[in-house]
Amino acid sequence: MSERNSDLMLSTVHLTMRFGGLTAVSDFNLEIHKNEIVGLIGPNGAGKTTAFNVITGMYRPSEGKVFFMGRDITGLKPHSITALGVARTFQNIRLFREMTVLENVLVACHMSIDTGLFGATLHLPGYRAREAEARRFSMELLEQVGLAHLAYEKGTSLPYGQQRRLEIVRALATRPKILLLDEPAAGMNPQESFELMDFIRRIRDEFDLTIFLIEHHMQVVMGVCERMYVLDYGVTIAHGDPASIQKNPKVIEAYLGVD
Amino acid sequence: MNAIRQKKTIALSRRRLYSVIAVVAFIALAFIADRFFDAFTLRVFNLCAIYIVLALSLNLLNGFTGLFSLGHAGFMAVGAYVSALLTMSAQLKEMNYFLVPIVPWLHHVSIPFLPALIVAGLASALVGFLIGAPVLRLRDDYLAIATLGFGEIIRVLITNAQAITNGAQGLKGLPRFSTTFAVWAVAGLVILFMVLLMRSSYGRAMKAVRDDELAAEAMGINVFRVKVTSFTVSSFLAGVGGALLGHMITTIDPKMFTFTLTFNILLIVVLGGIGSISGSVISAVVVTVLMEALRFLDEPMNLVVFKTQGMPGLRMVVFSILLMVMIIYRQRGLMGNAEFSWDTLQGLFVKKGRKGGDHV
Ligand SMILES: Nc1ncnc2c1ncn2[C@@H]1O[C@H](COP(=O)(O)OP(=O)(O)O)[C@@H](O)[C@H]1O
Numbered sequence: 380m381s382e383r384n385s386d387l388m389l390s391t392v393h394l395t396m397r398f399g400g401l402t403a404v405s406d407f408n409l410e411i412h413k414n415e416i417v418g419l420i421g422p423n424g425a426g427k428t429t430a431f432n433v434i435t436g437m438y439r440p441s442e443g444k445v446f447f448m449g450r451d452i453t454g455l456k457p458h459s460i461t462a463l464g465v466a467r468t469f470q471n472i473r474l475f476r477e478m479t480v481l482e483n484v485l486v487a488c489h490m491s492i493d494t495g496l497f498g499a500t501l502h503l504p505g506y507r508a509r510e511a512e513a514r515r516f517s518m519e520l521l522e523q524v525g526l527a528h529l530a531y532e533k534g535t536s537l538p539y540g541q542q543r544r545l546e547i548v549r550a551l552a553t554r555p556k557i558l559l560l561d562e563p564a565a566g567m568n569p570q571e572s573f574e575l576m577d578f579i580r581r582i583r584d585e586f587d588l589t590i591f592l593i594e595h596h597m598q599v600v601m602g603v604c605e606r607m608y609v610l611d612y613g614v615t616i617a618h619g620d621p622a623s624i625q626k627n628p629k630v631i632e633a634y635l636g637v638d
Numbered sequence: 639m640n641a642i643r644q645k646k647t648i649a650l651s652r653r654r655l656y657s658v659i660a661v662v663a664f665i666a667l668a669f670i671a672d673r674f675f676d677a678f679t680l681r682v683f684n685l686c687a688i689y690i691v692l693a694l695s696l697n698l699l700n701g702f703t704g705l706f707s708l709g710h711a712g713f714m715a716v717g718a719y720v721s722a723l724l725t726m727s728a729q730l731k732e733m734n735y736f737l738v739p740i741v742p743w744l745h746h747v748s749i750p751f752l753p754a755l756i757v758a759g760l761a762s763a764l765v766g767f768l769i770g771a772p773v774l775r776l777r778d779d780y781l782a783i784a785t786l787g788f789g790e791i792i793r794v795l796i797t798n799a800q801a802i803t804n805g806a807q808g809l810k811g812l813p814r815f816s817t818t819f820a821v822w823a824v825a826g827l828v829i830l831f832m833v834l835l836m837r838s839s840y841g842r843a844m845k846a847v848r849d850d851e852l853a854a855e856a857m858g859i860n861v862f863r864v865k866v867t868s869f870t871v872s873s874f875l876a877g878v879g880g881a882l883l884g885h886m887i888t889t890i891d892p893k894m895f896t897f898t899l900t901f902n903i904l905l906i907v908v909l910g911g912i913g914s915i916s917g918s919v920i921s922a923v924v925v926t927v928l929m930e931a932l933r934f935l936d937e938p939m940n941l942v943v944f945k946t947q948g949m950p951g952l953r954m955v956v957f958s959i960l961l962m963v964m965i966i967y968r969q970r971g972l973m974g975n976a977e978f979s980w981d982t983l984q985g986l987f988v989k990k991g992r993k994g995g996d997h998v
């Protein structure tokens with residue numbers, strides 16, 4: 380592994396998250412390299428979302444550390460972590476209720492537009508240039524994923540699959556280096572899931588991204604993930620390439636009676 | 639393609655023309671009001687402007703940032719007292735402070751209205767910042783409780799700081815600075831400020847915080863900073879509104895700034911539509927006019943067949959019922975979170991004929 384350390388994007392060391400007596404994530408050691416697509420799988424309640432929440436700064440870990448591109452980001456606020464280049468989506472879609480599709484994406488550009496309250500309110504030239512650039516960039520993103528014609532619709536009025544796509548676009552608008560997707564295929568039929576996995580591979584290539592995604596149905600991500608980690612009751616029971624994971628007796632046992 | 643674009647440009651310039659006409663018409667109305675309205679009517683007319691400022695200030699928090707504050711009267715009190723103390727002449731102060739003399743450092747301060755108004759806003763903003771910064775770190779529910787407490791504390795402080803505020807006696811004979819021009823100029827500026835703010839990226843960030851705090855934070859928005867900014871700006875506007883109110887009524891005392899005042903503003907915001915600038919403006923005018931028009935309800939009535947004793951507070955009962963009816967049938971207020979536009983007005987014309995009046 381040492382020769383690849385230079386392109387290590389995201390890693391965790393002994394990451395542990397306890398809620399009272401419950402250990403949701405226990406001694407999680409993750410390594411993701413540039414341009415990889417890595418999966419995090421496990422039955423419901425295994426601690427996958429919790430791992431995301433700790434990595435993105437929503438929770439402070441009980442123990443352990445999170446590193447992003449060689450930098451210790453443990454305990455940073457979520458917005459600072461996003462600013463460094465870690466973007467995420469949510470398992471239960473969290474679009475901005477009252478906003479149009481375009482506005483949803485523009486919110487994610489706020490970091491790059493922000494010239495302070497007064498610069499923005501007075502629409503000073505510096506602000507205007509950035510706002511115009513953000514609009515151009517957002518529309519371009521929407522075009523790339525085929526949502527441009529819906530730019531002025533309310534985000535929450537879109538069909539489910541498109542809402543998921545919009546959440547991904549919104550995350551992309553923060554100009555991330557790594558994208559964390561929490562069950563992006565949830566609620567989709569096999570055909571839609573298949574298209575989505577294709578889409579994920581495409582954005583990885585187009586945006587030079589690294590992708591870390593959660594899925595609880597193992598089969599969905601078999602095709603797209605290069606490596607995967609398997610959690611069960613917070614414990615990492617396996618990690619490796621899809622073929623070896625599929626054969627792993629511990630994994631099969633964890634999934635028995637669940638799927 | 640070109641034809642469509644041309645049509646769009648024409649529509650845009652037509653709307654702009656309507657807006658200019660409306661503003662000019664309103665300025666003309668203000669001039670007429672100032673010259674020809676009787677003192678009482680003019681006062682109600684100007685009170686509308688002050689309530690527009692106050693309603694927008696609360697709506698910025700409540701409607702646009704999703705923060706529930708119940709301490710608005712406190713911030714108004716800070717603004718009203720600061721501006722009063724900065725503008726009253728030394729002689730006037732001596733007349734007011736007959737129980738306990740005023741502290742020397744305030745005795746001879748007397749500055750013009752405009753800087754006093756700005757300092758009043760800034761003082762209120764500072765207080766808002768000092769309260770907001772610790773409380774906004776906590777869950778949102780605590781803000782309502784903390785600001786409610788703050789409103790009371792401010793009143794107790796003002797009542798007891800006799801040598802500075804003249805305590806329960808209050809201050810009388812404030813300079814009558816809140817002219818028709820002054821109040822409507824401020825209201826116009828505040829409306830413009832709010833419209834521009836809400837059309838900007840910062841306004842979008844506030845709405846994002848309101849819609850989903852967690853998602854906003856994940857999109858790189860410093861939620862805490864946005865909340866504190868919103869709270870501070872809202873306090874500034876409340877301070878300015880309070881100062882204008884003081885210089886209109888020309889008498890202020892701690893009892894003026896009770897929770898009832900906050901409630902009145904909250905009423906305007908909710909009736910107008912949480913998260914709508916035009917809703918707050920329309921509602922501020924309607925509620926202010928109704929408050930005065932329904933004043934007879936509080937007084938003894940002679941209904942030919944039977945006479946009633948005065949029932950102070952009956953007015954507020956009517957308003958509370960109005961509020962409940964609104965909440966039952968139209969939860970989101972008059973405008974919801976939509977904004978007035980010439981197109982919707984035109985829609986009303988075409989469908990239902992004339993409805994609604996002037997709008998700035
Ligand atoms: N904020 C929290 N407080 C208490 N328990 C939590 C919290 N978040 C998650 N949990 C618990 O941690 C465990 C893992 O949850 P989660 O990470 O959502 O699982 P997954 O995403 O793998 O389905 C569950 O038992 C859940 O109830």
Ligand SMILES: [Mg+2]
Nearest residue numbers: 427428429470
């Ligand atoms: Mg989950």
